[in-house]
Amino acid sequence: MSQRLLKYLAVTGHALLTLLFSFPAQAQLKAGLPAPDFSLEAALGGKDIHFSLADALKKGPVVIFFYPKSFTSVCTEEAHLFAEAMDEFEKHGASVIGISSDTIETQRKFSSMECRDRFPVGADPQMKIIKTYNVGFGGIGAVLPFADRVSFVIAPNGQVLSQVKSSDAQPHVQGALEAVRAWAAKKG
Numbered sequence: 055m056s057q058r059l060l061k062y063l064a065v066t067g068h069a070l071l072t073l074l075f076s077f078p079a080q081a082q083l084k085a086g087l088p089a090p091d092f093s094l095e096a097a098l099g100g101k102d103i104h105f106s107l108a109d110a111l112k113k114g115p116v117v118i119f120f121y122p123k124s125f126t127s128v129c130t131e132e133a134h135l136f137a138e139a140m141d142e143f144e145k146h147g148a149s150v151i152g153i154s155s156d157t158i159e160t161q162r163k164f165s166s167m168e169c170r171d172r173f174p175v176g177a178d179p180q181m182k183i184i185k186t187y188n189v190g191f192g193g194i195g196a197v198l199p200f201a202d203r204v205s206f207v208i209a210p211n212g213q214v215l216s217q218v219k220s221s222d223a224q225p226h227v228q229g230a231l232e233a234v235r236a237w238a239a240k241k242g
Contacts, residue, residue, distance in 0.1 A: 083187060083217055089118075089208045090186045095158050096151065098174040100166035102158060105151055105174055111210045114147030115237055117230040119205035120189045124156045124164035124175070128203070132223035133168040133175075139227050140172040146238040148207075149173070150230075155181050155200045207233040 083089060093106040110116045119136065121129045136150055143150055150173040156164070158177040165175050176183070181199065184190050189204040205226040207215040216233035218226050 083206060083214045085214050085216055087214050088212050089206065089214050090183075091212070092183045092186065094153070094176045094178060094183060096174040096176040097158060097161040097165040099171035100162050102162070103174055105176055107208070110149050110151070111208065111212060113149060114210060115149075115215065115234055116208045117143065117148055117150040117205065117234070118187075118208065119150070119152050119203075119226050119230070120184060120187065120201040121152055121154050121203055122191060122200045124154055124160050125168070128221070128223050129154070130168045132203070132226060133164065134170070135223055135227040137168075137170040137172040139231060142231060143234060146234045148230075148234045148237075151176055153178050153183060153201065155179050155184060205230055207237070209237060 089107070091107050093104060093108075096103050096105040107116060119132065121132055123129055133152065136152070140150065152169065152173065153176040154161075155178055157179050161175045161177045165171065169175055178184050178201075181190060181201075184201045187204070187206070189201050191198045191200050191202045202219065203221055203226070204217065204219045206217050207230050209215050215237055216229055218229040220226060
C-alpha cells in the first residue's frame with residue numbers, strides 16, 4: 055500500500071473511532087418513569103440463581119447497575135464498593151443486582167471473587183435487558199457488545215427513583231444510597 059493510502063486509512067479509522075466513542079449513552083429511564091420488568095440468569099456466591107425484578111421489588115427498592123465487563127478495573131472497583139455498602143442498602147430494605155453482557159460462567163466467578171458473595175450479578179450475553187434499558191455502550195443503536203456504566207434505583211411500585219451515568223464507580227454507589235435513603239425517609 056502507498057503511504058498516502060495508509061495515512062488516509064489511519065486518519066479515517068481514527069475519526070470513526072472518535073465518532074463512535076463520543077456519543078454518550080442515552081439512558082431513557084429518568085426518575086418517575088416505569089422500569090421495564092425482566093428476569094435473567096444470575097449468580098450469587100458462585101451459584102446460579104434466577105433473578106426476577108418483579109419478585110425483588112416485592113421486598114423493597116432494587117438497585118440495578120449495568121457495567122461493561124467483569125474483572126476489568128473500574129467494574130471490579132464498582133463491585134467492591136457495592137459489596138461494602140450492602141449493609142446500608144439492606145438496612146433500608148433495598149437489594150442490588152449488577153448486569154453485564156458476560157456469560158453466566160464469568161458471573162459465577164465475579165459474584166464470589168469481586169462481589170464478595172453480597173449481591174447477584176446477571177448474565178445478559180444477548181444484551182436483551184441492556185437494550186431494553188437502552189444502556190448499550192455508545193447509546194441508541196450501540197454496536198459494541200457490552201453495557202455502558204449506568205445505574206438505576208427502582209421503587210417497589212416499579213418506577214425509577216434515580217438514574218446515574220458515570221464512567222467512575224463511586225457516583226453509582228453514592229447516588230443509589232442517596233436515592234434509597236430518600237425513599238426510606240418518605241416511607242417513614
